[in-house]
Amino acid sequence: MRHLLKKEKKYSYIEVGEGQPIIILHGLMGGLSNFDGVIQYFSGKGYKVIVPVLPIYSMSLLKTNVRSFAKYLYDFIEYKEFDDVILLGNSLGGHIGLYHTKLYPDKVKALIITGSSGLYESAMGGGYTKRGDYEVIKKKAQDVFYDPAVATKEIVDEVYETVNDRNKLIKTLAIAKSAIRHNMAKDLPKMDLPVCIIWGKNDIVTPPEVAVEFHELLPDSDLYWIDKCGHAAMMEHPDEFNAILEEWLKKRKL
Numbered sequence: 001m002r003h004l005l006k007k008e009k010k011y012s013y014i015e016v017g018e019g020q021p022i023i024i025l026h027g028l029m030g031g032l033s034n035f036d037g038v039i040q041y042f043s044g045k046g047y048k049v050i051v052p053v054l055p056i057y058s059m060s061l062l063k064t065n066v067r068s069f070a071k072y073l074y075d076f077i078e079y080k081e082f083d084d085v086i087l088l089g090n091s092l093g094g095h096i097g098l099y100h101t102k103l104y105p106d107k108v109k110a111l112i113i114t115g116s117s118g119l120y121e122s123a124m125g126g127g128y129t130k131r132g133d134y135e136v137i138k139k140k141a142q143d144v145f146y147d148p149a150v151a152t153k154e155i156v157d158e159v160y161e162t163v164n165d166r167n168k169l170i171k172t173l174a175i176a177k178s179a180i181r182h183n184m185a186k187d188l189p190k191m192d193l194p195v196c197i198i199w200g201k202n203d204i205v206t207p208p209e210v211a212v213e214f215h216e217l218l219p220d221s222d223l224y225w226i227d228k229c230g231h232a233a234m235m236e237h238p239d240e241f242n243a244i245l246e247e248w249l250k251k252r253k254l
Contacts (some may be wrong), residue, residue, distance in 0.1 A: 034232060
């Protein structure tokens with residue numbers, strides 16, 4: 001299902017439902033539609049689900065980094081006049097959520113990360129030397145998932161367009177460097193808030209040991225696994241992802 005994109009001032013975002021705000025943070029190559037299952041489910045369960053379009057390719061090269069995206073998120077939360085938000089991030093989105101929580105802990109009630117960067121990521125933005133070869137890009141897009149069929153032609157076309165746009169490719173590589181530079185290992189033990197870690201057992205971008213390390217370093221986290229699942233659990237197994245998350249939110253009274 002396609003949701004209406006609101007445009008106000010410098011922000012574009014989806015907003016569905018009423019109640020406790022859950023802000024969803026998409027990844028580097030991840031479209032807003034990746035979260036259709038989550039948006040649909042939780043907006044009908046007493047939550048206001050908001051998905052801002054992050055300015056991954058629209059900021060200047062100097063500002064194309066994790067810290068700037070975290071500040072953009074803070075400005076968006078201020079603009080919306082939210083006090084306590086739950087952040088849900090996949091891949092780079094998880095990293096932005098973590099870094100935002102480090103900088104502005106008072107704004108965040110809880111955090112959900114899935115396939116998050118911040119400790120380790122395999123060739124994020126790398127390996128695109130043959131970017132003109134559609135079949136190479138198709139294989140890379142399929143590798144993100146356990147089931148390659150999840151990488152639809154629409155998804156492959158979007159990745160192909162991104163890596164063949166020189167400006168976007170330069171920024172993708174800048175973000176990859178920024179993700180390494182903004183490693184969270186020393187910050188995580190200080191982040192004393194409830195964190196839900198939902199991970200694909202077959203993720204090759206951020207492998208399972210990364211989830212274990214997040215769990216060990218975060219003082220108040222719960223770790224859940226989804227079998228036969230790659231880097232984007234909310235896309236590959238939306239029903240299981242939603243069931244795990246709903247149970248965790250109830251357990252944590254959020």
